Amino acid sequence: MTAAVYLLVCATLCQANAQAREDHPYQVTGTYFVASLQPALQPLVINQIHRWRLQLTRLDGSPVVADRLQVNGGMPAHDHGLPTGPVAQFTGEPGRYTLYGMKFHMQGDWQIYLHIEADDRSEVLTLNLRL
Amino acid sequence: MTRLRLAAAILILALVSLVIAYVQRPPDPWTEDELNLIQSLALYTLPPLGGDPTNPVADSTQAAILGHTIFFDTRFSATAGVACSTCHQPALNFTDGRVVSLAIGQAKRNAPSIIGTAYSPWLYWDGRKDSLWSQALAPLEDPDEHGGDRLQFAHIVYADPDYRKTYEMLFGPMPNLANRQRFPIGARAAPQPNSLWLAMDEADRVAVNAVFANLGRAIAAYERLLLPGFSRFDQYALALREGYDPNYTRLEKRGLDLFINQANCTQCHNGPLFTNNAFHNTGLLSRPGHLPDTGRIGAIDSLQSDPFNCLGQYAADTRQQADPVNPQQRCAELIFMGTGKTLVGAFRTPSLRNLAKTQPYGHAGQFENLKSVLQHYNNAPDAMIGHNEAKPLNLWPWELNALEAFLLSLQAPPEVAPRWMNPPAG
Numbered sequence: 001m002t003a004a005v006y007l008l009v010c011a012t013l014c015q016a017n018a019q020a021r022e023d024h025p026y027q028v029t030g031t032y033f034v035a036s037l038q039p040a041l042q043p044l045v046i047n048q049i050h051r052w053r054l055q056l057t058r059l060d061g062s063p064v065v066a067d068r069l070q071v072n073g074g075m076p077a078h079d080h081g082l083p084t085g086p087v088a089q090f091t092g093e094p095g096r097y098t099l100y101g102m103k104f105h106m107q108g109d110w111q112i113y114l115h116i117e118a119d120d121r122s123e124v125l126t127l128n129l130r131l
Numbered sequence: 132m133t134r135l136r137l138a139a140a141i142l143i144l145a146l147v148s149l150v151i152a153y154v155q156r157p158p159d160p161w162t163e164d165e166l167n168l169i170q171s172l173a174l175y176t177l178p179p180l181g182g183d184p185t186n187p188v189a190d191s192t193q194a195a196i197l198g199h200t201i202f203f204d205t206r207f208s209a210t211a212g213v214a215c216s217t218c219h220q221p222a223l224n225f226t227d228g229r230v231v232s233l234a235i236g237q238a239k240r241n242a243p244s245i246i247g248t249a250y251s252p253w254l255y256w257d258g259r260k261d262s263l264w265s266q267a268l269a270p271l272e273d274p275d276e277h278g279g280d281r282l283q284f285a286h287i288v289y290a291d292p293d294y295r296k297t298y299e300m301l302f303g304p305m306p307n308l309a310n311r312q313r314f315p316i317g318a319r320a321a322p323q324p325n326s327l328w329l330a331m332d333e334a335d336r337v338a339v340n341a342v343f344a345n346l347g348r349a350i351a352a353y354e355r356l357l358l359p360g361f362s363r364f365d366q367y368a369l370a371l372r373e374g375y376d377p378n379y380t381r382l383e384k385r386g387l388d389l390f391i392n393q394a395n396c397t398q399c400h401n402g403p404l405f406t407n408n409a410f411h412n413t414g415l416l417s418r419p420g421h422l423p424d425t426g427r428i429g430a431i432d433s434l435q436s437d438p439f440n441c442l443g444q445y446a447a448d449t450r451q452q453a454d455p456v457n458p459q460q461r462c463a464e465l466i467f468m469g470t471g472k473t474l475v476g477a478f479r480t481p482s483l484r485n486l487a488k489t490q491p492y493g494h495a496g497q498f499e500n501l502k503s504v505l506q507h508y509n510n511a512p513d514a515m516i517g518h519n520e521a522k523p524l525n526l527w528p529w530e531l532n533a534l535e536a537f538l539l540s541l542q543a544p545p546e547v548a549p550r551w552m553n554p555p556a557g
Binding site: 046047049074078079080081082083084085086087100101103105106107108 | 397398399401402407408409410411412463464466467468469470471473518520
């Protein structure tokens, strides 16, 4: 049942994710923060290191400069992580980061986790992504 | 009565055969997604081999000639009896047919093929090397393989007029190795530096290391020429694309269908070389009597501290410094190297091209033949260490046969000029 619900949800959300374009970045809304993510690699393909742009805001749209920002991810179905260890780097513009070292090595359902510490709060945003 | 029983048996057999033939039918026609996936596996989609920023002679024919000669030269060993070609034999698709390699001693793992490995960001089963040239150095000093030493090899090149001439043409003047005070016979840098090596001037040690790295670059220039050939599967993919009648058996098509669909093989064995060059724990058993191999996780530290890695001083002088802000930077694989517990017991996905002559299979040669490999993935047992990512395929025996037929259709002679497949003349 859980799997069915997941598939149903993912069939909607993940397809939407897969269609991210320059003008329609992936969007993840959490309790405190919102992440807009845009891969530089279009279309998003496997086995290629690339970078993503990240815009981090509060729910009211104001940009967030995180005290700490980490990115990782994996494939829950296979219980493994990303093949790389990406690094989030602040661009100097409020709320804007670049995620270097992004890579996927398998087709299927991935999750990208953003560990955010800002405003004395901590939150993990999860992006579901189907390749 | 006996006739009746016989007739019934024949009828049942015929029915079973019909049922198997029905379930074994290949898809006809393929869906658009399947066609795209099939095309992504075809050899003609393999891009030309890119340059290696850490190897300025990567595409030099002179360097390939030098590397080819060293590859077959048994003087590059402690006993003058072991060459690269001892364990990477051209006739066996550059493997040795052994469970684990036998050179001066017994190696710890199965000798992988070299064909097409120039495309991989990682070398060895555990990826403990990040370039073809850096990989070529390690066996030369491994006590169980060539068992030699970088200074010994530098002396060989220095003393051999042909080697020295080619070397200096490619890389510039060698250090004055005739000075045995500065470059003493018997000085060893690895696996542990001995007192003679440590007594040498730092500048001389660096100079010898640079010569050693350059010998690796020449070997890499040769190995970059060892590329896979056009297989029956590639012919089939081309026929599908061009719309002419393919010469591909029903069993092979059914195997391909299983490969890209039900068996999910393309999750790891993807792209025209049938590998994602990544590391996976698929529950491979250790060799009998041996502890489980830690695989990739055990390679991370040595990779990071390797003076011959992409960020090391022997790679840095050829092009610009690695730049963490430039996404197209060199050394990106090393800089952003993944780690973590899921790499425990994980090994690099091997290419599936040219399987016919490369048995036994697996990092420890655990599998005598393809059937036993397929049976392993069909069962997907728990891993001895770490976590097996693979799930049981639960295929029928005839489906495994179809998969095997497909895998064997990837076989083709390497796309290599004959001169490179044999020891150098003279």
